[in-house]
Amino acid sequence: DAGVIQSPRHEVTEMGQEVTLRCKPISGHNSLFWYRQTMMRGLELLIYFNNNVPIDDSGMPEDRFSAKMPNASFSTLKIQPSEPRDSAVYFCASNGLAETNTGELFFGEGSRLTVL
């Protein structure tokens, strides 16, 4: 079975540019999470969706960050405009098969973002 798929794996961009990160959760999972990992702050939860609806976006750093989940198989995290301090690895994770929810998270490979 395919795991959580993220793209791009690496992105280097210049300050002020728009960045869009993409995630395809595991088929059948009904919750999707976006995390950011940095050396300074560790692993931070940015936002999570349940059944395509944003449930908690209190971790989103500021208005420059937005996330959408237009359907059960696709989510985006957008940064506009990007800043150097946004440089991090962004992980997408999913969980929660309707029948066998365990609370375990399945992570994607991550998108490493560098903003110059």
Add this chain to the structure above:
Amino acid sequence: AQSVSQHNHHVILSEAASLELGCNYSYGGTVNLFWYVQYPGQHLQLLLKYFSGDPLVKGIKGFEAEFIKSKFSFNLRKPSVQWSDTAEYFCAVNAGYSSASKIIFGSGTRLSIRP
């Protein structure tokens, strides 16, 4: 609000040494507890988990963890580490049984093993 504390930020051990990584959480209700491992350059993957029953949980690669409810702790142990255990280890708590519950991670403990 629930939180997870990992007090050891960086642990350095020699091969064959025993390992114990601390994890404490703050939440008064029922919790699900996890340890995830992140090998260099890779994504997080589940090491072991506790939902209920036997408080001593065994995971992959010889790791185990013990849930002590009275101490709000879920420490990770391995009797004899190997160089390949070099990684970052994250403790996580899910307060509640719904997948919609927010899963909170600790700040992580970097484990370096000297060959």
